[in-house]
Amino acid sequence: MSRVILEMKKIYKSYGGIQALKDVSLELRAGEVLCLCGENGAGKSTLMKILAGVETPTQGEIFIDGKLVKISKPIDAFDFGISMVHQELVQIEEMTVAENIFVGRYKTKAGFVDNKRLREDTLNLMKELGIYFEPDSLIRQYTVASRQLIEIAKALSHNCSIIIFDEPTAALTIEETEKLYKIIRQLKERGMAIILISHRMEDLYAVGDRVVVLKDGENSGELQVAGSKVDDIVQLMIGRQMTQQFPKKTNSPGEKLLEVKGLTNSKITNISFELKKGEILGIGGLVGAGRTELLRAIFGVDDCQGDVFLKGERIKNNSPIDGLNRGFALVPEDRKDQGLILNQSILQNVVLSILKKMSVWGIMNPKKEMDVCDEYIKKLKIRTSGRTMIVQMLSGGNQQKVVIGKCLASNPEILLLDEPTRGVDVGAKAEIYKIINDLASEGMSIIVVSSEMTELLGISDRILVMHEGHLSGELSMNEASEETIMKLAINH
Numbered sequence: 001m002s003r004v005i006l007e008m009k010k011i012y013k014s015y016g017g018i019q020a021l022k023d024v025s026l027e028l029r030a031g032e033v034l035c036l037c038g039e040n041g042a043g044k045s046t047l048m049k050i051l052a053g054v055e056t057p058t059q060g061e062i063f064i065d066g067k068l069v070k071i072s073k074p075i076d077a078f079d080f081g082i083s084m085v086h087q088e089l090v091q092i093e094e095m096t097v098a099e100n101i102f103v104g105r106y107k108t109k110a111g112f113v114d115n116k117r118l119r120e121d122t123l124n125l126m127k128e129l130g131i132y133f134e135p136d137s138l139i140r141q142y143t144v145a146s147r148q149l150i151e152i153a154k155a156l157s158h159n160c161s162i163i164i165f166d167e168p169t170a171a172l173t174i175e176e177t178e179k180l181y182k183i184i185r186q187l188k189e190r191g192m193a194i195i196l197i198s199h200r201m202e203d204l205y206a207v208g209d210r211v212v213v214l215k216d217g218e219n220s221g222e223l224q225v226a227g228s229k230v231d232d233i234v235q236l237m238i239g240r241q242m243t244q245q246f247p248k249k250t251n252s253p254g255e256k257l258l259e260v261k262g263l264t265n266s267k268i269t270n271i272s273f274e275l276k277k278g279e280i281l282g283i284g285g286l287v288g289a290g291r292t293e294l295l296r297a298i299f300g301v302d303d304c305q306g307d308v309f310l311k312g313e314r315i316k317n318n319s320p321i322d323g324l325n326r327g328f329a330l331v332p333e334d335r336k337d338q339g340l341i342l343n344q345s346i347l348q349n350v351v352l353s354i355l356k357k358m359s360v361w362g363i364m365n366p367k368k369e370m371d372v373c374d375e376y377i378k379k380l381k382i383r384t385s386g387r388t389m390i391v392q393m394l395s396g397g398n399q400q401k402v403v404i405g406k407c408l409a410s411n412p413e414i415l416l417l418d419e420p421t422r423g424v425d426v427g428a429k430a431e432i433y434k435i436i437n438d439l440a441s442e443g444m445s446i447i448v449v450s451s452e453m454t455e456l457l458g459i460s461d462r463i464l465v466m467h468e469g470h471l472s473g474e475l476s477m478n479e480a481s482e483e484t485i486m487k488l489a490i491n492h
């Protein structure tokens with residue numbers, strides 16, 4: 001076995017009354033890919049932020065190459081060769097790709113930024129990774145996935161020996177994920193040590209050597225990836241066996257509720273389909289196929305041509321408020337941009353969507369609002385000290401659950417879900433699938449856009465597939481499989 005290059009010993013971290021980490025220890029060896037797993041809120045990001053100098057531990061020691069070190073700010077971490085790609089990207093949208101990567105470290109020529117060198121260094125770095133983004137273009141124009149790759153380039157530009165990825169694949173396409181796996185394998189070959197946080201078991205088996213699991217802020221066990229089963233890892237994560245990921249379907253689609261005819265805008269072309277009452281309609285396709293844009297057009301975020309009929313009556317949602325008032329709700333793909341007000345409490349976020357809907361006829365009483373909020377905290381198992389907790393303080397997966405709770409609280413007739421379980425742990429995923437099934441059984445109509453095929457196959461009554469803005473086909477559950485979805489997704 002190769003040498004231990006990093007040791008974290010008996011780490012504690014508390015935020016006020018919340019004990020995020022308790023007596024956590026971790027060892028890392030040169031040339032290994034260590035996967036850090038655990039439920040939403042288990043403390044994974046916190047532990048890694050301590051290593052990256054973003055957070056300071058309440059107690060505990062860190063050893064690098066056997067020497068006790070103190071990492072009190074990010075620059076200390078860089079000095080010790082530690083670099084981290086964060087779960088929630090912090091990028092300045094007005095900066096260029098090159099500036100983003102080399103922020104604060106511009107090569108200057110007599111006091112001026114040497115743009116030519118900056119550009120060259122950026123190109124070289126990207127070439128090494130097999131990615132390309134125009135160095136002088138603004139960050140703003142790129143998708144979350146592309147920004148993630150730019151962030152990876154930035155982490156590697158620090159010449160580190162330890163690199164931490166906090167859920168890097170959550171926003172990546174299948175192709176980009178493969179690219180990242182390749183990069184990780186290359187880094188490993190060069191002798192670098194990698195820590196990978198992920199809720200996707202595929203990631204673990206694709207590149208992982210060893211898995212360390214946290215539960216409720218404590219070590220709950222570890223195992224070698226080779227020879228271990230998904231069930232073993234899940235057992236360590238949630239403390240029990242997962243009997244089944246998907247609920248037994250109990251909904252039965254009724255009469256036609258929504259009809260979309262020839263929906264068209266700059267991103268989607270001539271989309272027509274029907275949605276029944278109590279139906280769960282899955283939408284598959286590659287990232288960029290126009291699925292998000294379709295949901296946005298239906299909800300009223302983006303403008304479009306074409307006809308939408310609700311219960312036979314022609315309607316047009318000109319804004320999200322319109323959508324909410326007509327009984328639609330949307331869980332957006334990017335929770336930070338469109339889903340949440342981060343510096344407000346869970347309650348304020350949940351109430352906001354109820355208010356928007358209720359404001360037509362008056363305000364709900366505060367007691368009722370609190371009850372609704374608590375109901376979703378419980379149902380979705382949101383790990384929080386209470387409904388007044390500021391959303392920013394929640395772990396990534398728990399923020400996602402708030403977005404879902406917020407939408408459900410508006411009690412929609414038609415629920416539009418865009419990648420609803422992104423960043424959510426296996427246990428909570430199963431809870432969300434059950435909630436979706438129950439709501440449909442009670443008569444709610446649901447459209448789910450997902451890049452996870454197992455998810456589409458596990459919960460849908462019918463699947464539509466999109467390709468480059470067009471509808472490329474429809475599959476009944478008898479016809480649907482990963483292969484048939486994929487074929488339509490690439491428009492075979």
Ligand SMILES: Nc1ncnc2c1ncn2[C@@H]1O[C@H](COP(=O)(O)OP(=O)(O)OP(=O)(O)O)[C@@H](O)[C@H]1O
Binds near residue numbers: 020042087383392
């Ligand atoms: N700034 C903060 N203030 C208060 N509590 C915090 C803060 N940051 C994190 N926490 C709490 O610490 C706990 C651990 O959070 P952490 O982000 O490390 O979880 P995680 O394992 O990364 O989860 P996820 O899979 O959802 O990303 C959570 O209960 C979270 O609410």
Ligand SMILES: [Mg+2]
Binds near residue numbers: 045087
């Ligand atoms: Mg996290």
